[in-house]
Amino acid sequence: MxxxxxxxxxxxxxxxxxxxxxxxxxxxxAPNATVRAFTSATARLESRQIKYTSDAYPNVKRDSRFAELSADDVSHFKSLLGAESAVVDGVTADATDDIEPFNSDWMRKYRGHTRLVLKPQTTEEVSKVLKYCNERRLAVVPQGGNTGLVGGSVPVFDEIVINMSRMNNIHSFDQASGVLVADAGVILEVADQYLAQHDHLFPLDLGAKGSCHIGGNVSTNAGGLRLLRYGSLHGSVLGLEAVLPDGTIVDALSTLRKNNTGYDLKQLFIGAEGTIGLITAVSIQCPPRxxxxxxxxxxxxxxxxxxxxxxxxxxxxxxxxxxxxxxxxxxxxxxxxxxxxxxxxxxxxxxxxxxxxxxxxxxxxxxxxxxxxxxxxxxxxxxxxxxxxxxxxxxxxxxxxxxxxEALSHLGGTYKYDVSIPLPELYQLVEDCKERLVQKGFVGDDDSFPVRAVVGYGHMGDSNLHLNVSVRQYDKEVEKAIEPWVYEWIQKRQGSISAEHGLGIAKREFIGYSQNETMVKLMKQLKDLYDPKSIMNPYKFIK
Amino acid sequence: MxxxxxxxxxxxxxxxxxxxxxxxxxxxxAPNATVRAFTSATARLESRQIKYTSDAYPNVKRDSRFAELSADDVSHFKSLLGAESAVVDGVTADATDDIEPFNSDWMRKYRGHTRLVLKPQTTEEVSKVLKYCNERRLAVVPQGGNTGLVGGSVPVFDEIVINMSRMNNIHSFDQASGVLVADAGVILEVADQYLAQHDHLFPLDLGAKGSCHIGGNVSTNAGGLRLLRYGSLHGSVLGLEAVLPDGTIVDALSTLRKNNTGYDLKQLFIGAEGTIGLITAVSIQCPPRxxxxxxxxxxxxxxxxxxxxxxxxxxxxxxxxxxxxxxxxxxxxxxxxxxxxxxxxxxxxxxxxxxxxxxxxxxxxxxxxxxxxxxxxxxxxxxxxxxxxxxxxxxxxxxxxxxxxEALSHLGGTYKYDVSIPLPELYQLVEDCKERLVQKGFVGDDDSFPVRAVVGYGHMGDSNLHLNVSVRQYDKEVEKAIEPWVYEWIQKRQGSISAEHGLGIAKREFIGYSQNETMVKLMKQLKDLYDPKSIMNPYKFIK
Structure with a gap:
């Protein structure tokens, strides 16, 4: 250089x-990160070529207990949210082009069939929307910046998308304590730039910062580049506001660093991927810049x-x-x-x-x-x-x-594995995976080979490896050679099959490789407690 | 100097x-902290002078749904735990002197009526004990170093004490990741000294370090002197092993810094004061010394x-x-x-x-x-x-x-308030409290006045004040002048009525000053989910 x-x-x-x-x-x-997400315009043009998730996952069936959207539902939401821009209506109007960006993800891997997108502007609106959906048993998908990697923020079937982009106000920042309070829909980079003006820093940084929402970051317990220094969101998030499926507003938006008065319920929403409630605001401890x-x-x-x-x-x-x-x-x-x-x-x-x-x-x-x-x-x-x-x-x-x-995304498809492994064996997974695929005759430089490269990188300080298998096109045979072999490899080392990307639809089948049966049972119990009608982000996370 | x-x-x-x-x-x-807890011998001699909690809190009645201990129960536990030293039996034998240290706290404020102390040595033993208690509906109190300040670790009536002092092994320490895995009954100072030999530090320090257990620290989400630098236990605890009331062993003893595979259930046990399960082991991220x-x-x-x-x-x-x-x-x-x-x-x-x-x-x-x-x-x-x-x-x-x-403890009684308040008003509470007590004619230098001094100190960096009212003897009139006035004062400033000490029996009545009705309702829902027979540390935390 x-x-x-x-x-x-x-x-x-x-x-x-x-x-x-x-x-x-x-x-x-801090570095100006690459903005990963496609623009809406790009997505609109290209989304039709993306395979439907319902076709890619033929075993996942629409839950017939969910109601189907009616014209009455749409007119109810229109009158509830008021503003024209708050509803993208593909039920009673032809909003096909407008709605496609909300149906698919930036990796072009997941695509749903939603016909309705709601963009509430207040917590009360979120509450009314969810209460109505819960009563009617209409399934929903909370959506932040839609920059996830496991298909968690797009619908699979006709779930209503609740997009948080209009809830984007910063409530307050306190210089003495370093505590920022902001709506869930504030873009991470916007929050960080605001904090920069006050000589503070958002304690989280990741490639998608130009698009991702802080509410989405908290919902997915995003890790990223600063975890080594500033710790996980379970430590830095001081408070949350969230709405439960029945419309209950959980006001736990404390700005206190210490508050030992009862169970720390907000922790349950951190990393729950929108399956038990929808995070509407966040209070977070920010370090001096x-x-x-x-x-x-x-x-x-x-x-x-x-x-x-x-x-x-x-x-x-x-x-x-x-x-x-x-x-x-x-x-x-x-x-x-x-x-x-x-x-x-x-x-x-x-x-x-x-x-x-x-x-x-x-x-x-x-x-x-x-x-x-x-x-x-x-x-x-x-x-x-x-x-x-x-x-x-x-x-x-x-x-x-x-x-x-980004370099990988230009080459075709990528099988992405985001894993935690004890440090001494961190890179061995890449070597072993490559050897396995070479032995099966999948890897080569010319176009007759499905696999172009097996690549490893990641957050060494967190024992977090990103194993990426770059393919010329997605190929079931290659996938079968990697999975579940890769998960078994990780399980043997007591690692995690999803260190920071979460479960979404991509990893939910494989939770058993990183969580024992008791834990999964306890998780289902919690899901049933908070979302008895299963309307929150169904087909994702845990089954 | x-x-x-x-x-x-x-x-x-x-x-x-x-x-x-x-x-x-x-x-x-780090400083060698003052060891707060009384020795067993001291406690034995003096405990009989301590007022029973059941007398100090006449509104708290023994829950008649709990079974009473029988000779059969005791012989069951004796055969289960094997070792003579594992059971302190005041039911079928006269263990009055031996049992008193487990019935009362170091502040000499709380005293229970237990007649049985169990000291399991393995997680399996804890599981069998709890399963039996749950089936028989025998109430229990988990007890670590018994150094708490809110009466959380001593019985009120005849709850069985499950003392963790015999589960005191360090399982492992990994130099590369800095992760320590240890039994709940390891004394904080022992853990820190062990880490010192490996150039690392326990990310928590507090006055009672010579007696308190790391399991108790996690159960009470202890704050202490290093929180400003190393953050809360919600961030540094990576994994837990706990036993639910029905005997289920929750094995979430992960040593991974990142693991986004499902709800982070371990968080619920951090700060739950032993009311939904009993923590038996802890995995924690430790910084270099x-x-x-x-x-x-x-x-x-x-x-x-x-x-x-x-x-x-x-x-x-x-x-x-x-x-x-x-x-x-x-x-x-x-x-x-x-x-x-x-x-x-x-x-x-x-x-x-x-x-x-x-x-x-x-x-x-x-x-x-x-x-x-x-x-x-x-x-x-x-x-x-x-x-x-x-x-x-x-x-x-x-x-x-x-x-x-310690200086305060020599002077008679102390009304202790451990609160979080936004920084600008942190000390105003001490001024206002003193003025109030002076106006009521309670404060003075000679022995005719009940109040000797109103003192403030604490963790400035965490907005955490310890307001201490030193009295010549505990006095209901003084108490009535302070409470609920002090809680109302804190509520007006959106503070916390218990920053780090927890609720125990001392603060549980007042949770409403720092948590809204929805939050309390959700907490009760969780308690009912995990402990439907309410055997875990009853009469404490939330009602």
């Missing part, structure tokens, strides 16, 4: 490997060395370590081929890492980072490295991590 | 207020300045700030009178703060701390201050904060 500080060059010039500081350390904020952020990008020769580098980063960078991301050589080659960008390092390496620090003092952070770099390069843990020198380089390095999903 | 670095002296010698570094910065670990810890102690002239100091600490110390504790002048005078120790600062101030930093680089931390001190002293936010120079001073300064509870 021109102008960036090449660490191996610095090492070559000195006997004691001490990386030189060629210019001022980077002072910048770091004054200095640095990023280094390494090439390494083995996964053993990646682990060593991580342990060193954890010990030496400690309180300023804000990301430790793993990318394998294949994933970086795909980004290179997709973007045409020059590699940050000379030559190719089997593994790459991106290490980010965030702190309150640029000089201290740089001193810690230099000492860490000196160690990992001096000990030969890291083969080569580069340190961003300005915000442009900072963003550019992050794109080698964040651009993987 | 002799030898400690007096900051005002340093300031006096320089025009630009730059605190001098008189010796090496303190490198030490800080290499450098520093502590400063300030005197300030107003609460406005305390707030300014806190905001400056949050902004400037940022990622290394690990505690910001508030103590009012009166609380420090009590510690002085109780211990006879010389004040750390010359003269007296209306407010004091203790600021702790923890980081990975002693020089960086000291530089940040100095810059912070320079600012708050230069700007006149802090009137005087002292910085610990070695571990002895470090511990000594912490005792001015941690010794308050």
């Amino acid at each position: 021109p102008g960036a500080r090449n660490l191996s060059a610095a090492l070559r010039r000195t006997r004691v490997p001490r990386p030189r500081l060629l210019s001022r350390p980077v002072v910048s904020h 770091p004054k200095a952020v640095n990023v280094a990008y390494f090439g390494l020769e083995s996964f053993e060395q990646v682990q060593q580098a991580y342990l060193q980063a954890k010990g030496q960078l400690s309180e300023i370590l804000s990301a430790f991301e793993l990318m394998d050589g294949r994933s970086q080659r795909l980004v290179h081929e997709s973007t045409g960008n020059k590699y940050p390092l000379e030559g190719e390496h089997p593994f790459y890492c991106l290490v980010e620090t965030s702190g309150s003092n640029a000089e201290h952070d740089m001193a810690k980072l230099e000492s860490f770099l000196e160690h990992v390069m001096g000990e030969g843990i890291v083969a080569d490295g580069v340190l961003a020198q300005d915000e442009t380089q900072f963003r550019s390095l992050w794109r080698w991590r964040e651009g993987i999903t | 002799p030898g400690a670095r007096n900051l005002s002296a340093a300031l006096r010698r320089t025009r630009v207020p730059r605190p001098r570094l008189l010796s090496r910065p303190v490198v030490s670990h 800080p290499k450098a810890v520093n502590v400063a102690y300030f005197g300030l002239e107003s609460f406005e300045q305390v707030q300014q100091a806190y905001l400056q600490a949050k902004g400037q110390l940022s990622e290394i700030l690990s505690a910001f504790e508030l103590m009012d002048g009166r609380s420090q005078r009590l510690v002085h009178e109780s211990t006879g120790n010389k004040y750390p600062l010359e003269g007296e101030h209306p407010f004091y703060c203790l600021v702790e930093t923890s980081g990975s680089n002693a020089e960086h931390d000291m530089a940040k701390l100095e810059s912070f001190l320079e600012h708050v002293m230069g700007e006149g936010i802090v009137a005087d201050g002292v910085l610990a120079q070695d571990e002895t001073q470090f511990r000594s300064l912490w005792r001015w904060r941690e010794g308050i509870t």
Whole structure:
């Protein structure tokens, strides 16, 4: 990368490997993430080519206990929500083009048959909508930014979509406590930019930040890039407002950091994927925005060395370590081929890492980072490295991590597995999966082979691997070779078959690989308690 | 404090207020906290003087649906648990002296009538005990270190005590992930010392650490001194094992940082005070142990300045700030009178703060701390201050904060209120309470007045105040003057009537001041779901 500080060059010039500081350390904020979601216009044009989920999952049948939408229902909702823009009506009017973006997902993997989209603007409207649906037994799907990866936010059959995009107000921010209160439909990046004006940071960052809603983030317990530093939403979400299927408004929108007065019910809604209630507002603890952020990008020769580098980063960078991301050589080659960008390092390496620090003092952070770099390069843990020198380089390095999903999406289909595995075996899954597919004769460079590449990357600091199998087209034989083999592999290591993406429709069949029977039984019991008519996001999560 | 670095002296010698570094910065670990709990021997001798809870709360009646213990029950338990030491039998044998420590709490405020204490050693034993109790409808009270403040861990009537002290094994610790797995009955300080050997830290610290159990900490969602830095247990607890009343073992003892496969049921047990199940093991994410810890102690002239100091600490110390504790002048005078120790600062101030930093680089931390001190002293936010120079001073300064509870306990009774209030009004509650009690003629220096002092201190960084009214003896008139007035005061500010101590029997009547009717209804629904026969810790938490 021109102008960036090449660490191996610095090492070559000195006997004691001490990386030189060629210019001022980077002072910048978090990377502007790739916005994943398609625009509505794109989706509208292309959605008709997407296979219906009901065809892709022939075993999933419409629950005949659900009522079918009538013209009376539609006129009821129209009068309830008032505004013309609040209802997309494909029942009594022809809204086919308008409604398609709400029926399908950005990956073009899932497509439903809804004929009605409702966009409430207040919690009371949500309450009235759900109460009516529950009484009529009309199934619904809550929908945020629709950026999910497991088909959780689009209908399967004719479920009514309750889209949250019109509930997008920020209620309050308190500088002393760092607590933000906002509607569920606020876009993550909008929330973070608002916080930036107050020198604070949203404690969550992910690729879809330009489209995803904070309500959706909480509903899916999104993990992302900052979990290593700021912890999970179960810790940072202080309060919630949600509406139960019967219309009950659960007002637990506390802004208190500590409140031990009874069961912490709000926790149940975090990660429930809209199956027991609909989150309408969120109160969240936000940390001060770091004054200095640095990023280094390494090439390494083995996964053993990646682990060593991580342990060193954890010990030496400690309180300023804000990301430790793993990318394998294949994933970086795909980004290179997709973007045409020059590699940050000379030559190719089997593994790459991106290490980010965030702190309150640029000089201290740089001193810690230099000492860490000196160690990992001096000990030969890291083969080569580069340190961003300005915000442009900072963003550019992050794109080698964040651009993987997009690079893959240009190549055809991708079988995506988002898993937690104990660190020592984290990458072994990629090796084993590749070997399995090679042995079956599926992998090759020319178009006669279904599989183009087996790629691994992810959040090393959270033991969270993204295994991606890039295929020229979706192929049942390939899928059968991977599943349930991949889940069995994970189960043997007490891992999770869905670390951060959730269950949706894609993973619900496989919950038994990461949860025992008792847990699944207890989950069903809770679902029955809160949603006895099963109207909330049916066909998803748990059966 | 002799030898400690007096900051005002340093300031006096320089025009630009730059605190001098008189010796090496303190490198030490967390303070050795005061052990609150009485020893068994002390409790045995004194417990008979404690008023029975059933007398103190005449409105609470024994639930007649519960069975009474028979000789058959006792022999069943004896054969089930095997070991002689596993059963303290006051039913078929005279175990009066032996059983009393399990009947009463360290504050000498609560005393029950149990005649049977069971000490299971395995999860299977807990399961068999609970299954039997549930079938026979025998009420039980789970008991950890019995260090609680709201009477949650002692019986009211003849509930069987299930004491967890024999389940005290550490299962595993993983250096790479920092995840500790341990039995519920492991003492907090033992867990922390074990982690110290592996350069890690338990992400919770509190005064009772020498006696309290980690299972009890999780059951009560304990807050304590490190929450500001490491967040709540809802974020750091990764997994739990618990036993439901019907004997079902809930194996959710995951060690994964990320696992989005279904409802996060373990969250329900965190802070449930043993009312829906009994926690038998815990898996928890532990941070690397800080290499450098520093502590400063300030005197300030107003609460406005305390707030300014806190905001400056949050902004400037940022990622290394690990505690910001508030103590009012009166609380420090009590510690002085109780211990006879010389004040750390010359003269007296209306407010004091203790600021702790923890980081990975002693020089960086000291530089940040100095810059912070320079600012708050230069700007006149802090009137005087002292910085610990070695571990002895470090511990000594912490005792001015941690010794308050003990100092108060020597004076007679204490009405304790542990509340969350938005920061600007945090201390106003102490002022208003004092004014109210003065106006009623309750406060005075000689023994004719029931109230000796109204004291405020707490975890400023968490907006968590401990309001303590020190009385010469417990007095219904004083209590009536404070309650429900104090709860109404908190409710008006959307605060919490129990920030970290929980509900127990002391606060359960008042839940309505911090939770709305819908929330309480939903809580009861959950209690009924998990514990339909209401055998788990009855008379506590919610009604």
